[in-house]
């Protein structure tokens with residue numbers, strides 16, 4: 323077959339300011355996509371625009387700030403229906419005959435409901451609280467809650483708890499780090515996440531690739547994931563975390579399995595996943611032993627049995643059309659925590675068509691799950707964690723008001739470490755040293771620096787959460803959970819208001 327010439331135009335163009343460039347070649351070294359090349363014959367730095375993904379690595383590291391990356395002004399003649407992206411995708415597929423892969427979360431203009439929800443604040447009555455002067459409690463416990471507790475009152479005034487409480491996770495802030503597997507990201511990233519979680523008093527999730535022994539010291543702050551591929555799952559692994567999460571689905575690719583390409587499966591990753599070096603790590607779409615709630619219940623109990631009933635078990639699902647009914651089943655399968663991952667949830671690699679078109683916004687899924695569990699009188703039998711595009715402390719507060727107990731952050735954590743959402747995680751050449759297992763590129767993440775950035779983010783958001791709570795006159799985050807009276811909506815239709823259970827602004 324004849325070689326097909328590409329008709330694709332570069333998406334971005336590089337401008338190098340000649341009067342500033344001192345030919346230090348830092349951009350040549352820093353670009354993992356080989357955009358910048360040095361021509362020794364002409365003593366010149368050249369750009370190959372067609373490889374540029376606008377990751378901004380060269381821009382940040384250029385010592386003289388000589389580089390500008392711009393959107394290519396030579397766009398296709400797009401229109402409302404045939405956008406630049408649609409035309410580009412068709413051309414790409416006509417040239418390769420392949421499924422288009424992408425990384426990170428859905429970037430389509432589906433409504434972000436967080437931005438249509440506004441929070442309340444105290445005025446005159448129920449006065450606001452100043453968080454700098456008065457304590458505001460944001461500590462959160464995740465796990466089954468007892469409807470009531472029996473207390474033994476002893477002579478002399480001592481008391482003891484008679485009711486046996488289910489195992490709980492204790493978080494100093496209602497934010498956890500979302501699952502990212504060793505393989506999708508490298509060990510330096512896991513080190514940074516684990517350390518930040520331990521030092522701030524929250525949790526990091528292993529993802530489906532197992533846990534490196536050097537991280538065992540953080541066990542009290544680790545959530546162990548069990549996914550359909552069962553990579554790295556054995557009794558030792560299960561007991562190295564504070565909780566276990568069964569991953570049924572994820573928001574970026576509901577209904578399909580995972581694929582870690584063989585080139586990313588280096589020695590240590592292969593060892594942990596218990597597969598040969600260089601082989602593709604394929605997680606099947608379904609768990610081959612789960613076809614019903616009864617099957618799920620068996621796995622929940624098998625994991626509890628393997629860990630002596632000392633750890634909460636979470637079940638993670640993608641937010642889809644019937645999430646509320648599924649969540650109800652998950653509670654009846656004796657899970658302690660439900661994780662709902664919305665359509666904006668991120669991934670290292672997913673077919674673009676799935677990422678952008680399958681699933682529902684997390685705000686709607688959360689509201690309907692919380693309502694269903696309340697209506698059935700089983701809300702306290704489970705905690706809810708939501709994930710999928712949480713971008714700020716305001717999103718966290720709104721999620722809790724809609725019924726969540728806590729949130730996972732994934733993309734926000736990566737952005738804190740350097741990620742610029744270039745969406746090329748699936749190439750394994752992450753310029754910021756995150757979504758790569760290449761030993762040289764991985765060195766770009768210094769676990770000390772990255773964990774400090776993560777802790778700063780947690781601290782900043784936690785302080786903002788306290789400010790918002792104080793403004794609402796609340797001194798404990800527990801008072802906000804599912805308290806939709808603290809929310810008002812702007813510009814939503816009646817059906818959306820009904821699902822969210824929120825009044826329109828002004829009502």
Ligand code: SF4
Nearest residue numbers: 343344346347349384
């Ligand atoms: S990093 Fe900046 S100064 Fe150095 S060669 Fe590249 S463009 Fe020139």
Ligand code: SF4
Nearest residue numbers: 741742744745747752
């Ligand atoms: S993790 Fe790396 S490759 Fe993925 S979007 Fe962020 S910067 Fe790009």
